[in-house]
Amino acid sequence: MLDRARELDAADPLGAYRDRFVVPEGVIYLDGNSLGCLPKATPAAMARAVEREWGEGLIRSWNEAGWFGLGARVGAKIAPLIGAQPHEVIACDTVSANLFKLIAAALDMRPGRNVILSEPGNFPTDIYMIQGLERQGLATQRLAPRDQIPAALDDDVALLMLTHAHYKSGELFDMAALTKAAHDAGALVLWDLSHSTGAMPVDLNGVNADFATGCGYKYLCGGPGAPAFAFVAERHLADLKQPLTGWFGHARPFAFSDEYEAAPGIEQLQCGTSPVLGLTALEIGVDLIAEIGIGRLYAKSQALSEYFLECLSQVGIDLDLISPPVSSERGSQLSFRHPQAYAICQALIGRGVIGDFRDPDILRLGFAPAYLRFEDMAEAARHLAEVLGSEEWRRDEFNRRSAVT
Numbered sequence: 001m002l003d004r005a006r007e008l009d010a011a012d013p014l015g016a017y018r019d020r021f022v023v024p025e026g027v028i029y030l031d032g033n034s035l036g037c038l039p040k041a042t043p044a045a046m047a048r049a050v051e052r053e054w055g056e057g058l059i060r061s062w063n064e065a066g067w068f069g070l071g072a073r074v075g076a077k078i079a080p081l082i083g084a085q086p087h088e089v090i091a092c093d094t095v096s097a098n099l100f101k102l103i104a105a106a107l108d109m110r111p112g113r114n115v116i117l118s119e120p121g122n123f124p125t126d127i128y129m130i131q132g133l134e135r136q137g138l139a140t141q142r143l144a145p146r147d148q149i150p151a152a153l154d155d156d157v158a159l160l161m162l163t164h165a166h167y168k169s170g171e172l173f174d175m176a177a178l179t180k181a182a183h184d185a186g187a188l189v190l191w192d193l194s195h196s197t198g199a200m201p202v203d204l205n206g207v208n209a210d211f212a213t214g215c216g217y218k219y220l221c222g223g224p225g226a227p228a229f230a231f232v233a234e235r236h237l238a239d240l241k242q243p244l245t246g247w248f249g250h251a252r253p254f255a256f257s258d259e260y261e262a263a264p265g266i267e268q269l270q271c272g273t274s275p276v277l278g279l280t281a282l283e284i285g286v287d288l289i290a291e292i293g294i295g296r297l298y299a300k301s302q303a304l305s306e307y308f309l310e311c312l313s314q315v316g317i318d319l320d321l322i323s324p325p326v327s328s329e330r331g332s333q334l335s336f337r338h339p340q341a342y343a344i345c346q347a348l349i350g351r352g353v354i355g356d357f358r359d360p361d362i363l364r365l366g367f368a369p370a371y372l373r374f375e376d377m378a379e380a381a382r383h384l385a386e387v388l389g390s391e392e393w394r395r396d397e398f399n400r401r402s403a404v405t
Contacts (some may be wrong), residue, residue: 001314008374008401009363014300017292021371028376030355031193032368033333036221049280058373071270071278077286078229081294082193083203091279095194098213098230099129101242101269103159106188107139108241110158115140115158117152121243123167125193153185158186165195168358172330198289201334204231219368220289222282230269237265246271266372273384292370300369302327302352305334309373311381332386334364347387353380
């Protein structure tokens with residue numbers, strides 16, 4: 001198994017890119033779908049921004065170092081990764097804040113409708129943002145199982161809001177079909193791309209999407225708490241009205257007017273002052289992912305996950321796979337159900353195999369193709385087999401129960 005993995009690594013056209021990331025010795029990192037590894041170029045870029053641009057340039061760096069346009073510049077670099085035009089994307093705020101802004105904007109664009117349709121089990125912040133607007137009397141939440149979503153699209157629905165790749169299972173929605181179904185019902189569509197961007201192809205303009213957002217700290221490797229991005233289709237920019245009318249979204253922020261005047265394009269989605277250091281780190285990750293290429297990353301992602309399943313079979317493991325078995329129907333992850341998933345995850349982490357647990361019983365393993373090897377797949381499968389065949393996970397399960405009680 002290990003010899004075969006090394007043969008695959010030797011033939012991997014992306015193999016050399018692993019050296020462009022910091023991957024700790026002795027660690028098999030299967031959690032890049034929560035926090036991507038550090039690009040080796042990031043510390044120097046951060047040091048330059050801190051020591052030269054901030055330390056020496058001080059406030060002059062808003063102009064001289066291009067801080068003022070940093071959100072738009074990074075957004076334009078993200079745009080090709082998600083099938084958008086440069087002027088349709090901006091890097092700003094967080095996914096949660098961007099969801100709130102875009103949901104509110106959609107409600108404003110669909111007067112007479114106030115229902116936001118999503119699915120139960122969507123990532124919590126997506127649903128929480130609907131509930132926040134609902135408490136203000138501005139929206140009504142409606143949740144429908146994914147096979148019933150088309151039937152739930154009626155004349156009351158202003159916006160269909162879904163996550164492209166489900167955070168627990170990795171199951172993909174058919175973006176084109178659901179966007180069309182929503183448009184046929186007179187609704188707009190907002191896609192959360194947090195578990196897609198940087199790992200697999202997305203074509204927002206190709207599917208005629210209205211809005212999208214996604215985070216910068218997973219597959220884009222922008223670092224913990226990295227700024228998110230937001231997309232608004234060009235056809236909606238003139239009518240866009242977002243509720244968080246902060247000064248960076250003003251047409252002339254340094255005029256310091258008492259009256260808000262929205263910037264004419266995607267820049268109005270900005271709210272407060274741009275997080276320069278966060279955007280500096282994010283830009284390095286975005287540049288590196290763009291250099292590797294989404295098509296090549298997706299091909300390797302599929303190959304890694306398929307090989308991992310093959311390795312599990314070779315070591316005699318038959319776990320309950322809740323991700324779609326066909327690689328083209330899932331994101332860059334595999335998720336397994338086990339009643340002691342938490343303890344198994346902790347035992348793996350103790351061995352240097354870092355995946356994650358999702359309540360109540362999901363072991364989730366992410367495959368960030370930019371820096372993972374086929375050897376990692378073989379070794380992770382071996383460790384998992386050894387954990388399941390030992391008492392390690394039982395100790396961790398006992399510790400978890402003790403902590404809960």
